[in-house]
Amino acid sequence: MNRSITAITVTHNSAHTVRGALARLPPGVEIVCVDNASTDDLSTALSGLAVHRIDNPVNLGFGRACNIGAAAATGDYLLFINPDVRLGTDAVDALMQAAERYPNCGVFVPRTNTVDGRLWFREESEIDRLSGVSLPTRIRQVWGDCCVRFVNGGVFMIKRTLFLDTGGFDEDIFLYFEDDDLSYRLLQRDEPMILVSGAHAVHDIGTSVAQSTRSRIFRYRSKMRSEIHLRKKYGIAYSPFVDILRYSTKIGFYCLTLNRNRLINSLGRLIGIFDSILDRSRANRNRGYVA
The missing domain is CATH 1.10.10 (Arc Repressor Mutant, subunit A)
Structure with a gap:
């Protein structure tokens, strides 16, 4: 079955890194870039890429911008990707193959490492922590596909219909923990979330934001x-x-x-x-x- 995918990225003065994220996407992937009132040269960064660009007049926050991108998307699946994430070769194909293997699952996460090679993975959400739930916060290695309790908002793929049915990201959250909230709501719906070991990504955490x-x-x-x-x-x-x-x-x-x-x-x-x-x-x- 042929299924389409839309990649959605949100930028805010991220011109220095976003091209590296989008240029790695394979041909045929629809790209939506939602910009939160950047003042840098995003046009040059996106030059030559087939991107549907949406410019917000003010910074509306990460979650709300993602929802705007999802509303404009036409793909069966949404691939949310931060400007400072680099997908490995064939990562998108691996995610789509996993969607075929697990037809009852609507959420797929690539195996993500930091730039120094550490596995970027946690089972404990912020809601678990605030509630006093004790869960492992890190694992050292993934040897195969596995179910997870937390979807890292830096990069993950979700059925568009599922994302919309859950209400998308909570727009009352301006920045941080949007993924914790979404993951918690998916768990409440008993929606399986699968980490796909054959899909690789590197997250250069923090490089898409200013350090002043x-x-x-x-x-x-x-x-x-x-x-x-x-x-x-x-x-x-x-x-x-x-x-x-x-x-x-x-x-x-x-x-x-x-x-x-x-x-x-x-x-x-x-x-x-x-x-x-x-x-x-x-x-x-x-x-x-x-x-």
């Missing part, structure tokens, strides 16, 4: 906001005031020890907590106004 202090604060702010959202969504207990005390203490300690990296991370998380408190306060006021 401002950018890092923004990323950790986003992580904290996403974590709080997941707690609220799945009824996981949370006290923002405990976290305010925790990260304020950490910031003081890292200032004293001159640990700049951890200081930046904790500052971003603290800002994310206050953002979430303000968001909730505004939402409560709006509900009171409507009432």
Whole structure:
């Protein structure tokens, strides 16, 4: 049975790396690139590639941009791929062959390594961690196809109908843990997810984003906001005031020890907590106004 595939990538100032991801895709794969208001030269990076480009006027976040790409896709399968992922030779073919071998499965993940050769794989999602579920977080090697509990959003393939039926990515998550949320919902539906050992990929993690202090604060702010959202969504207990005390203490300690990296991370998380408190306060006021 001939089945088509659409590759979807989301860019935000990723012109320096996205071409390397898309140029490795085999002929016949439809490519949709959704750009979140980049200021770099994406046009040059995509020059000569058959790409359906969608330009968002502002940065709408990763999940929402992916959903926009999925809505524009025509393939039977969606291959979500980050700009800093490099698929191995015949990886797409291996994924499609797996779809033929496992007709009752709609989600397929390539065996992904970091640039230094480490297997990039985990069974524990952020929701498991927040809920206190104890699961292995890493394995060292994959010797064959196997079922998994977590789909890494960096690169995976899913039936388009299944992705749409599940509601796609949660658009209330701006950045980080979109894949944790999607994986959890797939598990709740008893949808099998298969890691395909014959499909190889390399993820050069973090190279598609800026490394400035401002950018890092923004990323950790986003992580904290996403974590709080997941707690609220799945009824996981949370006290923002405990976290305010925790990260304020950490910031003081890292200032004293001159640990700049951890200081930046904790500052971003603290800002994310206050953002979430303000968001909730505004939402409560709006509900009171409507009432």
